Amino acid sequence: MRCPFCTATETKVVDSREVVNTFEVRRRRECEVCHKRFTTYERIEQNPLAVIKKDGRREEFRPEKLNHAISMACHKRPVSTEIINKICVEIEAALRNEEKSEVPSSRVGEMVMEKLRNTDKVAYIRFASIYREFADVKDFRQAIKEVSRREKNTGINVKPPVSAEGNSAENKAECMPVRSAVPETVPEKNR
Ligand SMILES: [Zn+2]
Numbered sequence: 001m002r003c004p005f006c007t008a009t010e011t012k013v014v015d016s017r018e019v020v021n022t023f024e025v026r027r028r029r030e031c032e033v034c035h036k037r038f039t040t041y042e043r044i045e046q047n048p049l050a051v052i053k054k055d056g057r058r059e060e061f062r063p064e065k066l067n068h069a070i071s072m073a074c075h076k077r078p079v080s081t082e083i084i085n086k087i088c089v090e091i092e093a094a095l096r097n098e099e100k101s102e103v104p105s106s107r108v109g110e111m112v113m114e115k116l117r118n119t120d121k122v123a124y125i126r127f128a129s130i131y132r133e134f135a136d137v138k139d140f141r142q143a144i145k146e147v148s149r150r151e152k153n154t155g156i157n158v159k160p161p162v163s164a165e166g167n168s169a170e171n172k173a174e175c176m177p178v179r180s181a182v183p184e185t186v187p188e189k190n191r
Pocket residue numbers: 003004005006007008031032033034035036
């Protein structure tokens with residue numbers, strides 16, 4: 001690796017660490033001639049993977065887009081950035097393991113829902129409401145019932161995200177992600 005300051009080719013790695021929950025390694029290097037330091041990132045060269053959208057269009061699989069969609073669903077929920085990143089790399093690994101050059105967007109959507117269902121019920125409902133394009137309150141109630149049923153089956157005592165009773169239309173509005181909002185980092189205490 002050539003030094004960006006003096007162009008010397010003699011540089012040494014002084015620190016090397018995996019970037020948490022990505023497929024990258026970050027290296028801190030020092031030039032042996034001018035002794036300045038700089039950072040490099042090593043990434044895996046992946047085979048191209050295309051996502052086929054509902055309308056038949058193809059677009060390149062972009063992990064950051066997946067990450068953004070999940071972050072939106074988890075907005076203001078106690079789901080840390082680390083967990084979101086972890087979900088993303090796990091989904092990408094699962095997709096690449098299928099060793100296909102293209103994957104329907106529905107497959108990716110199902111994978112996200114599966115992960116969110118086990119992570120945060122509200123995030124799951126939010127994602128599902130957009131992904132499945134809930135037509136009415138009935139669809140919404142159904143999704144909540146599914147979540148509650150699974151909880152009963154697994155024996156995990158988690159409070160349902162919103163009551164299926166009462167004003168569901170209002171609940172639905174509350175559950176919708178704020179699309180324009182910038183995802184926030186979850187406060188330390190919630191991690
Ligand atoms: Zn140098």
